[in-house]
Amino acid sequence: MTTMTIAKAINEGLRATLSNNPKSLLMGEDIGPLGGVYRVTDGLIAEFGADRVVDTPLAESGIVGTAIGLALRGYLPVCEIQFDGFVFPGFNQITTQLAKMHSRSSGNLTVPVVIRIPYGGGIGSIEHHSESPEALFAHTAGLRIITPSNPHDAYWMIQQAVACQDPVIVFEPKRRYWLKGEVDTGAAGLAEDPFKAHVVRGGTDATVVVYGPLVPVALAAANAAEEDGRSVEVVDLRSISPIDFDTIEASVKKTGRLIVAHEAPTFGGIGGEIAARISERAFHSLEAPVIRVGGFHMPYPVAKVEEDYLPDIDRILEALDRTFTY
Amino acid sequence: MGATHLPSTEFDGTGLDDQLEAEAEAALGEPAAEMVQLLGPDGTLGTDSVFSEYAQRLDAEKLRGFYADMAAIRRFDQEATALQRQGQLALWVPLTGQEAAQIGSGRASQPQDYIFPTYREHGVALTRNVDLAELLRQFRGISNGGWNPKDTNFHLYTLVLAAQTPHAVGYAMGIQRDQRLAEANGLAESGTAEPKAAVMVYFGDGASSEGDVHESMVFASSYNAPVVFFCQNNHWAISVPTAVQTRIPLSNRAKGYGFPGIRVDGNDVIAVHAVTEWALEHARQGNGPVLIEAFTYRVGAHTTADDPTKYRESSEEALWRAKDPLERLEKYLRSEGMADDAFFEQVTADGNELAAYIRKSTYESDAPDIRTAFANTYVEAHPLVAEELAWFEDYSAGFAGEDAAEGAGN
Numbered sequence: 001m002t003t004m005t006i007a008k009a010i011n012e013g014l015r016a017t018l019s020n021n022p023k024s025l026l027m028g029e030d031i032g033p034l035g036g037v038y039r040v041t042d043g044l045i046a047e048f049g050a051d052r053v054v055d056t057p058l059a060e061s062g063i064v065g066t067a068i069g070l071a072l073r074g075y076l077p078v079c080e081i082q083f084d085g086f087v088f089p090g091f092n093q094i095t096t097q098l099a100k101m102h103s104r105s106s107g108n109l110t111v112p113v114v115i116r117i118p119y120g121g122g123i124g125s126i127e128h129h130s131e132s133p134e135a136l137f138a139h140t141a142g143l144r145i146i147t148p149s150n151p152h153d154a155y156w157m158i159q160q161a162v163a164c165q166d167p168v169i170v171f172e173p174k175r176r177y178w179l180k181g182e183v184d185t186g187a188a189g190l191a192e193d194p195f196k197a198h199v200v201r202g203g204t205d206a207t208v209v210v211y212g213p214l215v216p217v218a219l220a221a222a223n224a225a226e227e228d229g230r231s232v233e234v235v236d237l238r239s240i241s242p243i244d245f246d247t248i249e250a251s252v253k254k255t256g257r258l259i260v261a262h263e264a265p266t267f268g269g270i271g272g273e274i275a276a277r278i279s280e281r282a283f284h285s286l287e288a289p290v291i292r293v294g295g296f297h298m299p300y301p302v303a304k305v306e307e308d309y310l311p312d313i314d315r316i317l318e319a320l321d322r323t324f325t326y
Numbered sequence: 327m328g329a330t331h332l333p334s335t336e337f338d339g340t341g342l343d344d345q346l347e348a349e350a351e352a353a354l355g356e357p358a359a360e361m362v363q364l365l366g367p368d369g370t371l372g373t374d375s376v377f378s379e380y381a382q383r384l385d386a387e388k389l390r391g392f393y394a395d396m397a398a399i400r401r402f403d404q405e406a407t408a409l410q411r412q413g414q415l416a417l418w419v420p421l422t423g424q425e426a427a428q429i430g431s432g433r434a435s436q437p438q439d440y441i442f443p444t445y446r447e448h449g450v451a452l453t454r455n456v457d458l459a460e461l462l463r464q465f466r467g468i469s470n471g472g473w474n475p476k477d478t479n480f481h482l483y484t485l486v487l488a489a490q491t492p493h494a495v496g497y498a499m500g501i502q503r504d505q506r507l508a509e510a511n512g513l514a515e516s517g518t519a520e521p522k523a524a525v526m527v528y529f530g531d532g533a534s535s536e537g538d539v540h541e542s543m544v545f546a547s548s549y550n551a552p553v554v555f556f557c558q559n560n561h562w563a564i565s566v567p568t569a570v571q572t573r574i575p576l577s578n579r580a581k582g583y584g585f586p587g588i589r590v591d592g593n594d595v596i597a598v599h600a601v602t603e604w605a606l607e608h609a610r611q612g613n614g615p616v617l618i619e620a621f622t623y624r625v626g627a628h629t630t631a632d633d634p635t636k637y638r639e640s641s642e643e644a645l646w647r648a649k650d651p652l653e654r655l656e657k658y659l660r661s662e663g664m665a666d667d668a669f670f671e672q673v674t675a676d677g678n679e680l681a682a683y684i685r686k687s688t689y690e691s692d693a694p695d696i697r698t699a700f701a702n703t704y705v706e707a708h709p710l711v712a713e714e715l716a717w718f719e720d721y722s723a724g725f726a727g728e729d730a731a732e733g734a735g736n
């Protein structure tokens with residue numbers, strides 16, 4: 001067991017990937033000598049050279065598009081998109097090309113590209129640096145989407161993403177990059193399933209499903225609720241596509257109440273998808289409607305008001321209060 | 327007639343090209359791109375200080391082969407158009423007029439090279455030994471591809487314009503890494519290394535405006551990637567003339583990225599072959615990318631759903647028909663005594679045989695099954711796909727009795 005931050009855990013995961021897979025390579029803007037704007041690739045170019053850690057031109061479509069070509073030639077590219085709001089110049093390549101290549105080639109071609117995207121708000125940044133666009137990608141068949149919430153998952157999930165033969169987007173909770181935790185690098189981590197949700201806190205009265213940056217928030221809310229005598233179970237979704245509905249269903253059949261929280265706007269979001277599926281699967285177990293907690297239907301607001309926008313402990317507690325009124 | 331509301335320059339044919347050339351020269355302060363031409367429309371062979379050498383390597387058999395390829399793909403084009411008219415294909419994308427650009431460039435590639443087409447490169451597909459019946463599967467609505475690119479190093483058609491250009495550069499970056507790995511492992515010295523390869527990517531004058539072309543050329547230049555950008559300027563992006571995409575010869579754009587750009591007469595199969603052979607070898611040898619602009623013309627419609635009479639005059643088409651790539655090679659082959667009536671009769675007979683094969687294969691092609699779409703969405707097992715497939719099977723099973731009853735009733 002080693003203690004490290006999420007950023008360091010991803011760095012170590014990438015180092016392990018580059019060491020273990022001669023065909024793997026990293027590409028992105030400023031990921032070389034600078035080590036990326038969040039230093040996630042710090043030191044890797046010195047260790048593996050410019051053929052394996054590629055500082056690219058400033059062009060997101062070019063990054064994803066050339067990664068597809070490298071994958072067609074047998075390479076395992078891991079792309080870094082500098083910020084969530086800058087993925088959109090590459091959106092066409094991701095959704096029309098990367099997601100469909102295996103399907104449209106009748107299964108003859110595989111494009112095991114990994115795309116890392118730091119996402120989410122709460123860092124007091126300027127426009128386009130705090131967004132949560134995961135639902136836009138989750139709606140696209142052919143992609144897989146995962147998001148770690150702690151250093152151990154961060155270390156292993158990046159390696160599992162590279163090992164997966166499908167394209168995988170890894171959404172990294174940027175405001176938690178400095179969150180420290182234990183990492184078991186000796187574990188047989190590659191054999192773990194990155195697409196499975198984890199129950200991170202047991203409870204009997206209500207279930208809160210969260211992912212990425214909101215996992216610590218939901219745990220704090222559950223602890224606060226405990227003081228009011230409410231036993232809240234917290235599920236870390238970990239995978240946004242596919243979603244592990246079995247784990248959520250089992251939890252809801254026990255608790256009877258479900259709250260889904262994410263930073264992304266609730267409209268058309270992951271919470272709505274979970275609400276619909278669980279309504280079908282566990283209708284007779286539900287004591288209350290599924291409640292969503294999320295961002296509002298507006299462009300991500302300016303930093304000075306993001307506290308009012310982002311789901312926090314009180315917003316989750318308010319949702320818990322509501323679910324217990326039924 | 328229907329296009330009189332448009333500026334007259336749109337319909338001056340080569341006149342517009344001349345006008346643009348003059349404008350470009352004025353803007354650039356130097357002569358715009360010269361066009362490499364070896365075989366003129368009258369069927370006589372000219373000279374070029376660089377590329378004549380390549381033409382001289384072509385013997386009579388090779389030249390007859392070029393003609394046979396161009397005639398075959400034109401006959402295929404006619405047959406596919408007919409199949410679309412009969413309702414056998416949902417859509418067809420004709421290539422007539424662009425045979426020399428495609429056969430000349432495709433025949434210059436080597437098996438180890440990898441080709442990324444757009445969606446009109448039927449002639450290039452022929453040179454890569456793609457089964458042309460398989461190529462029609464996409465247009466019949468039974469596949470989104472139709473062939474396995476690994477068999478021929480000819481990638482699937484890409485319909486999102488220019489999206490394949492960064493793929494080509496990335497593939498070329500992979501070739502570079504393969505070569506460096508081989509050198510590091512001492513394979514190059516031991517003679518067991520793979521032959522040097524390059525990538526060629528096709529796009530058109532319309533797609534040249536897409537941002538992906540720009541990003542690709544930046545990447546290719548930055549990394550000195552072994553890639554040839556082959557732009558077929560066929561003068562029309564559906565209904566919009568090249569003048570809306572560019573005010574300078576497209577080949578001149580290469581200069582801005584720092585690599586060679588060559589404009590070649592796209593209706594001259596000998597020149598196209600020479601220029602492409604040079605460019606691919608340039609790339610294979612590690613000298614970086616090349617842009618080729620093949621100056622040609624889409625004589626037919628954009629697709630079978632298009633109506634060129636709404637945006638261009640037939641007089642313009644006539645001007646270009648006079649530069650027909652097949653006619654000029656036929657003149658040359660006959661004048662040089664390289665081919666006689668018997669050869670051309672055989673080419674026609676072979677074309678009809680190809681057409682019959684295409685017809686038969688299309689009629690007999692298998693109906694697709696949506697289960698293959700379930701199977702191919704992901705490589706690895708996926709719970710949502712499995713759940714939806716199980717539902718679909720269950721739902722479909724509910725109709726089994728009805729089908730049997732209907733069958734019995736009939």
